[in-house]
Amino acid sequence: MNAIETKNLTKKFKEHAAVRSLNLSIAQGEFFSLLGVNGAGKTTTIRMLTCLTLPTSGDATLLGKSIVTQAQEVKSLINLSPQETAVAPNLTVRENLEMIAGIYGYTSQAARVRAAQMMETLALGKVESKKAKLLSGGWQRRLSIAMSLISDPKVLFLDEPTLGLDVLARRELWEVIEILRGKVTLVLTTHYLEEAQAISDRIGIMAQGELKALGTVTELLAQTGANNFEDAFVAIATKSEQLQ
């Protein structure tokens, strides 16, 4: 069974189609990146797959569960690290982690154990008693990722996880994300092409709400005849714009 399977997934806002008839399969354990310029439909796609918004038509299944008819079941299988840091500011690092574990159904004792595991995995131990609002941007993002992992999701959505971080913080965060490879299905959206190129098993490129290209970096380079990935991306994104 695939982790994600979309069938003619479509989202319209009045007459504007933000996502048009998206058909996509992502295997379990795959690291998949969804790329595109602003307004391409990436975020709307993620919002539909995380049950934050209903599709206008079509459907998607996550590990066999429909986002339209089984949203609650889907929500217990997935987790999301939103574009901006999403932490409770007046709670400590430990409290933030235990709270999310509790929301995903862990008992208070299990939540404590799980929080300790996450703090060890993501090296958050030295700031465990610090309020989230007092952490630097890089540490807050690290906590935000830990909060999305604590529920042991089968599918994890990372929406622009490194946006606004400095080079060092970005590098540290990618080291953390690399640990997850193969253990969980990862769906990443990013504007940093080099990050997607380096870490993804497969990449999908969206433009004007449609999936314009799909494959490994090597396959996308071959499809466009480009010498590097940035040129391949530009060729795919601008070609579709010129056709509009």
Place this chain on the structure above:
Amino acid sequence: MRTLVFASRNQKELIRDPLNLAFGIGFPLVVLLLLSALQANIPVSLFEIDRLAPGIAVFGLSFISLFSGMLIAKDRNSSFLMRLLASPLSATDFILGYTLPLLPTAMAQVAICFIAAILLGLSVSLNLLVALLVLLPTALIFIGIGLWAGSVFNDKQVSGLCGAVLTNLSAWLSGTWFDLDLVGGVFKTIAELLPFVHSVNATRAALAGNFGAIFPDLWWVLGYAAVLLSIAIFVFGRKMRSDID
């Protein structure tokens, strides 16, 4: 269980914000002390402690709207609410989680106000407990307004609306600072159409042990609480869906 976990988070956010403590408890206490000092030097029957304390308690509760509105608006404006909306929390979990922690907070505010009033001469009796219960629907009114404001406005707008407009409105139109009969006219009519003066009157009656006089004032308050809370829950539900669409 999920509701309690979420409610516990909201409770911690509320009580760990020093501004909430300063405005919700400190400011009403300062006003209580100032008006009591004024009363000691220039006796005014309106500022006698058994008449003043209910008014200050209602004034203090008006800050509950600011607390809850700011919390929800900040969650909406950050991605924190998006994270929660993608979690298995249900709509009921959200509404209860945002409202439940405010009730003990409100009751604690009233209790602190009454303790200060006792130190200033208010008689200790079981009537204080009745007054506390009478103020419960008033707390629900302000919780409802906060839920609505936080759902509709951003944190800066909530701060202006609930922190400035609502607190002043509930203070001036409650009959605490001056006798509404002295002003009369449209001002008195408007005040009597709103719940604040009824809340103060019902609490004064409860404190005096004049239980028969608690109603009909309390009916006004209960009616407002039911209507405002229902509207707030409806708007919150709709707004959450439209925010993410």
